[in-house]
Amino acid sequence: MMANFKKALANKGFVVGGCIFLAIALIALVGPLVWTVNPNAQEMTLRLSAPSPAHPFGCDDFGRDLLARVIVGARVSLGVGIAVTLATSALGLVIGAYACYNERLDHILMRICDGLMSIPGVLLAIALMAMMGASVWNVIIALSIVYTPSMARIVRSRAMVVKEEPFVEALRVQGASTARIVWLHIVPNVMAPFLVQATFVFAEAVLSEAALSFLGLGIKAPDASWGNILQAGKNVMRKAWWMIFFPAAAIIASVLSLNLAGDGLRDALDPKTKED
Amino acid sequence: MSEHLLDVRDLCISFVGRDGNALEAVNKLNLHIDAGEIVGVVGESGCGKSVFAQSVMRLLEHEQKMAYEGQIVFDGEDLLARPLKTMRKVRGCDIAMIFQDPLSSLNPVMTVGAQVVEAVRAHRKVGRREARNEALSLLERVGIRDAAARFDMYPSDFSGGMRQRVMIAMALAGHPRLLIADEPTTALDTTTQKQILDLLRDLNSSEGMAVLFISHDLGVVTSICSRVHVMYLGQIVEEIDACGLMERPSHPYAQGLIASIPPLEGERVDTLADIPGTVPPLTAIPCGCRFAPRCARADERCRAQEPPLFAVNACDRSKCWLVEKGECHGC
Numbered sequence: 001m002m003a004n005f006k007k008a009l010a011n012k013g014f015v016v017g018g019c020i021f022l023a024i025a026l027i028a029l030v031g032p033l034v035w036t037v038n039p040n041a042q043e044m045t046l047r048l049s050a051p052s053p054a055h056p057f058g059c060d061d062f063g064r065d066l067l068a069r070v071i072v073g074a075r076v077s078l079g080v081g082i083a084v085t086l087a088t089s090a091l092g093l094v095i096g097a098y099a100c101y102n103e104r105l106d107h108i109l110m111r112i113c114d115g116l117m118s119i120p121g122v123l124l125a126i127a128l129m130a131m132m133g134a135s136v137w138n139v140i141i142a143l144s145i146v147y148t149p150s151m152a153r154i155v156r157s158r159a160m161v162v163k164e165e166p167f168v169e170a171l172r173v174q175g176a177s178t179a180r181i182v183w184l185h186i187v188p189n190v191m192a193p194f195l196v197q198a199t200f201v202f203a204e205a206v207l208s209e210a211a212l213s214f215l216g217l218g219i220k221a222p223d224a225s226w227g228n229i230l231q232a233g234k235n236v237m238r239k240a241w242w243m244i245f246f247p248a249a250a251i252i253a254s255v256l257s258l259n260l261a262g263d264g265l266r267d268a269l270d271p272k273t274k275e276d
Numbered sequence: 277m278s279e280h281l282l283d284v285r286d287l288c289i290s291f292v293g294r295d296g297n298a299l300e301a302v303n304k305l306n307l308h309i310d311a312g313e314i315v316g317v318v319g320e321s322g323c324g325k326s327v328f329a330q331s332v333m334r335l336l337e338h339e340q341k342m343a344y345e346g347q348i349v350f351d352g353e354d355l356l357a358r359p360l361k362t363m364r365k366v367r368g369c370d371i372a373m374i375f376q377d378p379l380s381s382l383n384p385v386m387t388v389g390a391q392v393v394e395a396v397r398a399h400r401k402v403g404r405r406e407a408r409n410e411a412l413s414l415l416e417r418v419g420i421r422d423a424a425a426r427f428d429m430y431p432s433d434f435s436g437g438m439r440q441r442v443m444i445a446m447a448l449a450g451h452p453r454l455l456i457a458d459e460p461t462t463a464l465d466t467t468t469q470k471q472i473l474d475l476l477r478d479l480n481s482s483e484g485m486a487v488l489f490i491s492h493d494l495g496v497v498t499s500i501c502s503r504v505h506v507m508y509l510g511q512i513v514e515e516i517d518a519c520g521l522m523e524r525p526s527h528p529y530a531q532g533l534i535a536s537i538p539p540l541e542g543e544r545v546d547t548l549a550d551i552p553g554t555v556p557p558l559t560a561i562p563c564g565c566r567f568a569p570r571c572a573r574a575d576e577r578c579r580a581q582e583p584p585l586f587a588v589n590a591c592d593r594s595k596c597w598l599v600e601k602g603e604c605h606g607c
Contacts, residue, residue, distance in 0.1 A: 165380055166375055166377050166380045166381045167380060167381050167382050167383050167384075169335060169375070169381075170373075170374075170375060170381040170382070170443065170446075171383075172333075172335055172338065172367065173333055173335065173367055173368060173372065173373040173447075174367060174368035174372070174394075174395050174398055174446060174447075174449075174450070175364045175365065175366075175367040175368035175369060175398055175399065175450070176364075176394075176398060177364060184394075185383050185386070188383075188385045188386065189383070189384065189385055191385070
């Protein structure tokens, strides 16, 4: 594992992506402490004012400081991303690991996963949000339901391969119980594809949250999220480019950095790219 | 009751398919091992020797529906009568097993030391420190030099021979009375092979651990075992003491196997002797003597009627009609 970590650090994509993402996360975390402007304070005289030293990102259609709103939006977007990634990882790991050891359960769980995966992700999320109503928690629940099947599939397929390795039989010969074999020996061997998939789920969750908020099904105004700033900005796109540019740049930067990091991690953890 | 440590009586092992059809892999196998004895089983690939070894541990039932007949009596208890769930208490504790491929028999993402510690703690409740000390002494016992320094290394840092030593150390952790070695030296080069065989022989004599040694390598088997069973298509066709196997095999199959060993000395031969034909699949087992279609000396009776295991002398047995006629050149 240590060697893998070193290999990941030698990968340019992983390092660049990781650094950009950490920077965004840091801004989301400490930004509101440094830039203390109230993101919800309306100043009608400043409606749609262009970027200036007092308001570096300009102001929106209610005269609210856009920088403050993008920073707060980062908290929401990344918060949703983290929560969805954690929920998806935990569920995917448990479902995938159990599925590989119980044939009947495997059939039931995988058919449910197939069913969920056959519906386009955003469509499924929209349907779930329409059912549950718009709120941050519902966004997290809906996106977790959308992304768990692919995670469970990846864990299961890798676990199926590991399960056939001779060392699993060797453990059985030593009298190890199935639970011990699965959780202590198979699960650590599943970590590489699992971690890579987790970074992609994170990126997709950020993107989907923005999409849902853009469509008015996610985070509701006046709470800021990158998606609903874009939504407000699209009406005034010709007059106020900054309303579109800054939240879009934030979405692109975070999704791109996560994908870069995930690709780098995959290359680093893939044993086939070991010696080069 | 039986005084043997392991007494296998009339064991038949079948794989049961999804459609309910059974495929018999081992037929009427009789074999016994006494405490402290090294007994060998040899045969070509697919003759059922590994299936037999795994059945003693009842490993196959976890993956596959199996049907057993006969008995596998270990220390007076029929293992086949046990509920599968309680086999865990036997595995590693009374009977341990090592495998052919030491390269993949260790968990690649766990340190070697941690895996041996786990094996130690699997059978006895001991503290971390005590388990670590015992693991260290086990590693030293199996000849890993500088065990303390290598304790926290990963399996990928170990050579094949060292990994097999680690496997043996893990097998020893439960102080088993029987070790099943399923082709333990096949994946190793000859020098390492010799070292591992020496280690097994040493453990056998010092700890009194019986060994069931499974291999396709006649040389290896005769060098380590006291008695050897030759298997063909799921049946034992010859049981003979190890020295006798090379000198006076009575079954034509055993003779064929020995004749096909390339000579190390003398003039180089262009074509090696072999046994004509191939091992038929389990779905097309010939009637009569199973070896008859490939046997140069087979006659009508061989093709029609299955021979019993004849006693050749006090301890050797052979499943061939020639023995009855007194025509095999072993007797």
